[in-house]
Amino acid sequence: MSARDPMEFDLVVIGGGSGGLAGAFRAAAHGARVALLEPSELGGTCVNAGCVPKKAMWLAADLASRIGQAADLGFDVPPRPAFAWREFITDRQRYIAGIHASYRRRLDEAGIVWMPQRGRLVDARTVETGDGVRLRARHVLIATGSQPVHPELPGAELGVVSDDFFHWNEAPPRVALVGGGYISVELAAVLQALGSNVDIHARSARLLSASDAEIVEQLQEHYRHLGIGLHLGAEPAALERDGDGIVVRGKGGARSGPYDQVLLAVGRRACTADLGLDAAGVRVDARGNIEVDALQTTSVDGVHAVGDVTGKATLTPVAIAAARRLMDRLFGGQADAKLDYDDIPTVVFSHPPLGAVGMTEAQARGAHGDAVRVYRTKFRPMLQALADSPLCSLFKLVCVASGDAPAQQRVVGIHLLGDAADEILQGFAVALKMGATLADLHDTVALHPTSAEELVLLR
Ligand SMILES: Cc1cc2nc3c(=O)[nH]c(=O)nc-3n(C[C@H](O)[C@H](O)[C@H](O)COP(=O)(O)OP(=O)(O)OC[C@H]3O[C@@H](n4cnc5c(N)ncnc54)[C@H](O)[C@@H]3O)c2cc1C
C-alpha cells in the first residue's frame, strides 16, 4: 500500500460518535493514518441526543426539586417558580456546540481526515462514501451506534421517541412514557420535576428489570411519592387519538390518558442498514447487532466494531474503552489489549440516581447460593431529614463469603439509590474491580457526615 495515495488509510472509521471518535483519536496518537466518516453532528447519540442533553435536563430537574426543598427549609421562594425551558435549551445547546467545536479542532490537530459523509463497505478493505469516493483501508472500524425502536403497535405513529424529546421547548402538561428501562425512568422524573404530569406504562412487573429488585422497589416508592403514575405489568396494545389527546390502551382493554405526548422508550436497534455488511461478509446476530469476538473483530478479518452497534453494554464509556483498547492492539503494539466487560458500573439518572456495579442479589444467589451475604442500610440523608421528607436512600452490598470473617467476604455487587449515588459509585467500582473484601471497606476510615460513609460502616 502506498503511503502517498491520499485515499489509502491505516484505519477508516465509520461513525463519529463516542466509539468512533475515541478509536480515531487513539489510532492517530499511535501514528496511524486515519479517515473518519460522519454525516451528522460529531459526537453521535451521547453528545446530541443522549447522555449530555439528558444530563443537562436532569440537572435542571434536580435544581427544581432542590428549590422545593429550599422552600421547606425556610427560603422565601414562590410556590411554583417558573422555568424558562427555552432559555435553558439555549444554554444546553451552546454547551453542546462547544463540544462539537472541540472535536473539530482535535480532529484537525490529530491530522485525521474527517468527511461529513455516510460510509458503506464495498468489501473488507474498501469503504465508499455517500458521494461515491472509495477509501482503501488496512482496518475498518464500524461504530454506527443505534437508534430508537418504534414498536409495532397500532397508532405508534402518534407517539414520539427520545430523539424528539430533545427538540421540545416546554413541558407538555400530560405525558405517558412507554417502557420500563433507562430512558423511560430518567425522562419521567425530569418531566415531572419540570411541570408535566407523568405516567409510566411498563409491561414488566417492575421498572429496570435488570437492576436489583429491592433497590428498584425503593425507587418506585420515590416515583409514587413524586406523583408519577406507575402502570406496571401493563403492556400497551395501542395508541389512540382522543379529542386533542392520545390514549394508551392496554392489552386488557383498559384506557389511560388522554396525554399530550406519548414517549416510546422500548429499546434501541443497531444502525446497520445500507452498511454493505453482506458485501463484505460481516455477520449480524438474531437481534441485528454486529457479531464481534473478545477483540472487537467481526466475522471478517480487518473489520472491527465497537459500541451500540455490537449491542454489548450499550453505554458511552464502554464504546470509548473498547475502541481505545482495540487501537492499542492494532497500532500501539499491545497485543493483549482488550476490554474486560465484567463489572461495568452504570448509573440511571433517575430522581434520586441509582448506581450499580457487579451482581444483583438475585444473580449472586443464583451463582453462589448460600455463600451470599447481603448488607444494606436505609437512611434519610441529612437534607431530606432537615426538610422533613420521608424519602430514604438505600445502599446495598452483595458479598460472596468463604467464611464469617469480613476478610473472607468478597464484594461482588454494590447497589446505591439516593442523593449523590451517581458520584459515589465510581471509586467503589474501582474497589470492587480490584477484589475488595468487606474488611477492606471496614479498614477505610469514614468521611463524615456524608452518605458515602454508610458503605464503609455496613455491618
Ligand atoms: C436518551 C439517552 C440517554 C443516554 N444516556 C447515557 C448516559 O447517561 N450514560 C451512558 O453511558 N450512556 C448513555 N446513553 C447511551 C449512549 O448514548 C450510547 O451508548 C453511545 O452513544 C454509543 O456510542 P456509539 O459510538 O456506539 O454510537 P453513537 O454515539 O450513536 O455514534 C454513532 C454515529 O454513527 C453515525 N453513523 C450511523 N450510520 C453511519 C454511516 N453509515 N456512516 C457514517 N456514520 C454513520 C451516526 O450519525 C452517529 O453519529 C444514552 C442514550 C440515550 C438514547
Ligand SMILES: NC(=O)c1ccc[n+]([C@@H]2O[C@H](COP(=O)([O-])OP(=O)(O)OC[C@H]3O[C@@H](n4cnc5c(N)ncnc54)[C@H](O)[C@@H]3O)[C@@H](O)[C@H]2O)c1
Ligand atoms: N444512564 C445511562 O447510562 C443510560 C440512559 C439512557 C439510555 N442508556 C442506554 O440506552 C439503552 C436504551 O434505553 P431504553 O430505555 O430505550 O431501553 P432499555 O432496554 O433500557 O428498556 C426498554 C424497555 O422497554 C420495554 N419494552 C420493550 N419492548 C416493548 C414493547 N413492545 N412494549 C412495551 N414495552 C416494551 C422493555 O421491557 C424495557 O423495560 C439502555 O439499555 C442503555 O444501555 C443508558
